[in-house]
Amino acid sequence: MKNFDLIADVHGRDDKLVALLKEMGYHHDGIGYIPPAGHQAVFLGDLIDTKPGHERLGGVRATLEMVRTMVDRGHALVVMGNHEFNAICYHSRGPDGEWLRIRGSGNRKQHAGTLADFPDWEDPASEWQTVWLPWMKRMPFWLDLGGLRVIHACWHEDHQAVVAGRSLEDDSFLIACASKATPEGRAIETLLKGVEVPLPDPHTFKDHTGAVRKDFRARWWERPDDGVACRNLVFPENTQIVCEPVDPAHHDLFRPYPEEDVPIFFGHYFKPADHALGPERHNVACLDHSAATGGPLVAYRWKGERSLQPNHYVAAP
Numbered sequence: 001m002k003n004f005d006l007i008a009d010v011h012g013r014d015d016k017l018v019a020l021l022k023e024m025g026y027h028h029d030g031i032g033y034i035p036p037a038g039h040q041a042v043f044l045g046d047l048i049d050t051k052p053g054h055e056r057l058g059g060v061r062a063t064l065e066m067v068r069t070m071v072d073r074g075h076a077l078v079v080m081g082n083h084e085f086n087a088i089c090y091h092s093r094g095p096d097g098e099w100l101r102i103r104g105s106g107n108r109k110q111h112a113g114t115l116a117d118f119p120d121w122e123d124p125a126s127e128w129q130t131v132w133l134p135w136m137k138r139m140p141f142w143l144d145l146g147g148l149r150v151i152h153a154c155w156h157e158d159h160q161a162v163v164a165g166r167s168l169e170d171d172s173f174l175i176a177c178a179s180k181a182t183p184e185g186r187a188i189e190t191l192l193k194g195v196e197v198p199l200p201d202p203h204t205f206k207d208h209t210g211a212v213r214k215d216f217r218a219r220w221w222e223r224p225d226d227g228v229a230c231r232n233l234v235f236p237e238n239t240q241i242v243c244e245p246v247d248p249a250h251h252d253l254f255r256p257y258p259e260e261d262v263p264i265f266f267g268h269y270f271k272p273a274d275h276a277l278g279p280e281r282h283n284v285a286c287l288d289h290s291a292a293t294g295g296p297l298v299a300y301r302w303k304g305e306r307s308l309q310p311n312h313y314v315a316a317p
C-alpha cells in the first residue's frame with residue numbers, strides 16, 4: 001500500500017512548503033520535488049491567495065508550479081479548495097455577461113496576493129489565463145483513495161452525488177455551481193466551505209474581522225442530538241459561542257461521520273497557530289493550522305492506519 005503525505009492549505013507560502021517537503025525527506029531533482037520511495041503527496045486545496053498582511057511576492061506562482069510539477073510526474077494529487085473555486089468564478093462570466101464572483105473590494109482583496117504574481121492576468125493570452133485557470137478547473141472536488149478520503153472542507157455524500165463526475169471545464173456546470181440557488185451551488189458551498197449552523201435566538205458572535213455573525217462553523221462530523229451545546233459543536237473552539245443546544249430543526253445540517261469509516265482528511269478551518277498537532281477524532285483530521293498567517297504548515301503521513309496517530313504529524317514553522 002502507498003503512503004500518503006497529506007498537506008493542507010498552503011496559501012502561497014512556498015517557503016513553508018519547501019521546508020515541510022525537506023523535513024519529510026523529499027528531494028529536488030532539478031525539475032521538481034520527489035517523495036521518498038513509496039510515498040505520494042496529497043494537497044487538500046487552497047494553494048493560492050496569500051492572506052492580507054502575510055503577502056509573499058512570487059509565493060503563489062512558486063506554489064502552483066511546485067505542486068503542478070509534482071502532480072504531472074505522479075508524485076502528488078490535489079483537490080480543489082474554496083479559494084481555487086472562487087478564483088475560477090472571479091475570472092469567468094455568466095450568461096448575462098457579469099462576473100460569476102463579484103469584483104467588490106472584499107473579493108478583490110482576498111485574491112490580490114495571487115494576481116500580484118501574474119501582473120498580465122487580464123490578458124487572455126497570459127499564463128494565468130491559459131495555464132493556471134484551466135489547471136484549477138480540472139482539479140477534482142474530493143478523492144476517495146480506498147483507505148482514506150480527502151476533501152477541502154466537508155465529506156457530504158448527498159452533495160457529492162450532485163456534482164460527481166462533473167468538471168468546472170464545463171461552462172454550464174460552472175455557471176450552475178456559482179449560484180447559491182442551485183443544487184450544484186449548494187453542493188459546492190458545503191463541500192468546499194463546510195457547514196454553518198444558526199445559533200439559537202437571539203445569540204450572535206463576532207468573527208475575527210469584528211463582523212457580527214449568527215451562524216457558526218460546525219463540527220459537521222459530530223452528532224448534535226441529546227442537547228449537545230453549540231459551544232461543543234463549533235470548529236475550531238470558540239468560547240463566544242453559547243452553551244445552549246442547537247435547534248433540532250438544524251440537526252440535519254450535520255453529517256455525522258461513522259466511527260468505523262476510513263479516515264477523512266480536510267483543511268479549510270484555520271485552527272489556531274498554537275493548536276496541538278492531533279486528529280479531531282480517531283478517523284477525522286483537519287490539517288489547516290493557519291500556515292497562511294502565523295501558523296505552521298502541517299502534514300499527516302498516512303501509512304495505512306484506520307486510527308490516526310499523533311506521531312504521524314509533521315510541521316514546518
Ligand SMILES: [Mn+2]
Pocket residue numbers: 009046081083267268269
Ligand atoms: Mn484555506
